[in-house]
Amino acid sequence: MSLSINQVVNVSVEQSSSGASKRDMSVIAIFTDEMCDDFYDMNSRYVIVSSADDVANLFGTKSRAYKAAQGLFSARPKLKSALIAKYVKADLEVAATPYKVAGSAVSTSYVSYKQITDGYFSFMLGEQMVTIDKLSFKTVSSLNDVTTIINAALKTKTNDKITVAFDETGNRFILRATASGSDNSVKLGYVNDQSLEGTYIGQLLNLTDGKATIYNGTDATTYKAESVADAMTALENQYQNWYGAYFANVITDSELLEAHDWVVSADLKVLGYTETRSANIEYLDSNILKKLAKKNSGRLMVQYNNTGDEFAGIEMMAIALSTVWAGNNTAKTVKFKQQTSVTSDDKITLNEATKCKRLGINYYTDYSGVNMLAEGTMVGGTFIDVTTGLDAFTNALQVQLFNKLQGASSKIPQTDRGQEILIASAKVIGEQFRNNGFIASGKWTGDEIGDLVYGGTLDSGYYFYSDSFDTQDSADRNSRKMMPIMTALKLAGAGHSVDVVVKYNI
Incomplete structure (x- = not known):
């Protein structure tokens, strides 16, 4: 055995420390007092979504959270993700929920089932494995027909404890207990293949591990009402990588003030709001927006809309926060931008526009037939791009210097x-x-x-x-x-x- 060349040349690789990451200054948290499956968990404060469809699957297409998400994801360039955050506005009696396995969206139609006459799948129910087999789908003409055939077998094999449904909105199958509550005897597991005779259909149902989500049943409970500040603090305690805040539910003037003051005292946050009341563009002491304009915090962006669109302001916020600060010539002003989900306020008069400008309120109207946002300011008059740009610079500089101090292989001396x-x-x-x-x-x-x-x-x-x-x-x-x-x-x-x-x- 020859000697190692390490005796002559010894090379070692130093481990490189992992540094801190810059915050994503495009992430907006949409607070809502509506409930979804994830929010039934007392400790759950948010869900991450990447499209309005994600929100529809969670809250339904009739929800205010979905309508707010439509405005947010309508902005161009499109934001990559957002948070939907829980806000318990009033004492809430939450009904018991069943154990269930919710699949992801399926890409096949009922036609894929028509040739199957010996279908089967298995799943854990409590402590025992249940197998549903001998499924024939020759007569189906929709995915709902598929569930009808499966349910007939489930009723027999589980004594009517488990059922399956097809969710038209989410284009997915959901396996669930018929009774609600935390009874572990009906706890469900993923659909799996026990390698039996026949055709395994778990991959068609998308109820398998990696394609589905398990939700545990919960007993009825009561959520105590929380303040706006409570909700924002609870989110911040769980997840800090968000920058903008917007409330999908209607908030009072006092709640708007509370949210504003929380944002001002937080570490680099901004707040968005849509004003639909014409009285709130008046320069009057009774107007909450005048009070906030006098504070001139540079942290609240408001869009006035007189067409009844309660979510115009969130698309404006998404436009402002979609700046890619690491790019070349990517900095932008919010003025002149077009909104795709908002109807132009073509009846805004010069008098109304002047009132908005005095308070730093934005509006969307047309100039000689060209629709555009004006004036691109925070309430009080600070330009939106100044606030967002300085925040992005502050965060980038802080992280850069931290990583330099923390990641240096040798100490940085206290010398010039x-x-x-x-x-x-x-x-x-x-x-x-x-x-x-x-x-x-x-x-x-x-x-x-x-x-x-x-x-x-x-x-x-x-x-x-x-x-x-x-x-x-x-x-x-x-x-x-x-x-x-x-x-x-x-x-x-x-x-x-x-x-x-x-x-x-x-």
């Missing part, structure tokens, strides 16, 4: 060289936001920062500066603090109007 390493890392984010168009070169009109003085030019649109460690006091030195990094950004802004002067002579 160590500070240069951090600032070099911060410049990566500066370049990213220059490339996406959020910041740009321009004249600095703020306070002096380092070598940057009033009237100076920010060529790159950003500037990071910190003092030398020679100026650090011993307390911060002993606490292992790096020197504070001062940041200057020159926002690119967005052109919203232009005056044109024409001169001529004869």
